[in-house]
Amino acid sequence: MQKFDVIVIGGGASGLHAAALAGxxxxxxxxxxxxxxxxxxxxxxxxxxxxxxNSNASPSDYQSSNKHFFKxxxxxxxxxxxxxxxxxxxxKWFEKKEGQLFCENSAKEVRDMLVRECEKAGVELRLxxxxxxxxxxxxxxxxxxxxxDFTSNYLVIATGGLSIPPIGATDFGYRIAKQFGHRVxxxxxxxVPFTLQNPYTELSGVSLPVLxxxxxxxxxxxxxxxxxxxxxxxxxxxxxxxNSGDRIKIDFTNGKGLSSQLTSSKKNILTVxxxxxxxxxxxxxxxxxxxxxxxxxxxxxxxxLNRITEHLCHYSxxxxxxxxxxxxxxxxxGVDVKDISSQTMESKLKPGLFFIGExxxxxxxxxxxxxxWAWASAHAFAESLE
Ligand SMILES: Cc1cc2nc3c(=O)[nH]c(=O)nc-3n(C[C@H](O)[C@H](O)[C@H](O)COP(=O)(O)OP(=O)(O)OC[C@H]3O[C@@H](n4cnc5c(N)ncnc54)[C@H](O)[C@@H]3O)c2cc1C
Numbered sequence: 001m002q003k004f005d006v007i008v009i010g011g012g013a014s015g016l017h018a019a020a021l022a023g024x025x026x027x028x029x030x031x032x033x034x035x036x037x038x039x040x041x042x043x044x045x046x047x048x049x050x051x052x053x054n055s056n057a058s059p060s061d062y063q064s065s066n067k068h069f070f071k072x073x074x075x076x077x078x079x080x081x082x083x084x085x086x087x088x089x090x091x092k093w094f095e096k097k098e099g100q101l102f103c104e105n106s107a108k109e110v111r112d113m114l115v116r117e118c119e120k121a122g123v124e125l126r127l128x129x130x131x132x133x134x135x136x137x138x139x140x141x142x143x144x145x146x147x148x149d150f151t152s153n154y155l156v157i158a159t160g161g162l163s164i165p166p167i168g169a170t171d172f173g174y175r176i177a178k179q180f181g182h183r184v185x186x187x188x189x190x191x192v193p194f195t196l197q198n199p200y201t202e203l204s205g206v207s208l209p210v211l212x213x214x215x216x217x218x219x220x221x222x223x224x225x226x227x228x229x230x231x232x233x234x235x236x237x238x239x240x241x242x243n244s245g246d247r248i249k250i251d252f253t254n255g256k257g258l259s260s261q262l263t264s265s266k267k268n269i270l271t272v273x274x275x276x277x278x279x280x281x282x283x284x285x286x287x288x289x290x291x292x293x294x295x296x297x298x299x300x301x302x303x304x305l306n307r308i309t310e311h312l313c314h315y316s317x318x319x320x321x322x323x324x325x326x327x328x329x330x331x332x333x334g335v336d337v338k339d340i341s342s343q344t345m346e347s348k349l350k351p352g353l354f355f356i357g358e359x360x361x362x363x364x365x366x367x368x369x370x371x372x373w374a375w376a377s378a379h380a381f382a383e384s385l386e
Pocket of ligand 1: 040041050052053130159163168169172328356367368374
């Protein structure tokens, strides 16, 4: 039976980074991935260009049942630390907006870089490997797999969340957590499009900047109408705070309100609205309110003007749901951080067992924050090795 200092299960973002960093600390490391290749989620991330970090990342960009848990790891491994690695490999990148850093060419460069780092650090890499059982052993852990049994002193669970099952997402990490007595905070799809009972199908493809709110959380971003409901950054970002049954409020003027032209213009009301809003959307609003689109704006009744204002600035609805884990970028919830060390990501219930990345109840906002958590939590684990 082969023995290792460290076994990492899950060859995605956090697992690859953790394995390489542990290998660099002269540990013998085995990295186990059940897919045919490493980092499949990295490959599809950021529309194929991997938004690998956010240079403005701060704790306010993350959600967890413990709002302090992620601070230590994030402060000890910054976006700049990961950029240094990217630059070392001469991977060209650019800032899309608001600190969101993307590869200029392809996400594959980031995945290949992480695999190369593992190879350089002497990590044993195993693809197509299915872990069947994990047992406690005298020195740590015994991992039984379809290619044989292995033992290790340290075991790192880096199996990610539940989103996009066809590329390998499993609940493995949650099952192992429960096996060792950990609680798992309820999991929900997040950074995910909404479905509506009566979607605006004829507006599918129309996009406009809006102010969108759930409770006290407010986002100003582009909203995209889809065949099923709402998507675009506004919907994806606000979904991080949404629970089934919650009401969503939308200001389609993005906080600007309606121009005074609306009351004074001799132009017809559709033309006036379409000066600041998409025409197809303006047509739909007027049709919903049964207001004649050819009527001059200055001839509308006070009541109709108020109805337009109400509809555009204070729209409110309860989505019927989301498009689920099939379309979600991440999982909200996960292994409860209450029993995990925020310094090292080690289990407080089973010494030597670590959880890193998305499997934990830590979820970042859209824009490179989730990868930054993957890198930072992997680093926190590796730092703890003597
Ligand atoms: C479409 C999409 C686009 C995204 N774009 C971005 C982006 O641009 N920027 C950003 O910051 N975040 C993005 N994310 C989120 C980001 O990909 C994840 O948060 C991140 O990959 C989490 O890293 P991880 O290591 O925890 O999990 P993962 O990267 O998901 O890795 C987990 C690995 O474990 C493997 N695994 C699972 N179960 C087992 C098992 N039983 N045995 C062995 N191996 C197993 C999986 O196959 C996988 O390789 C995106 C997500 C999606 C779905």
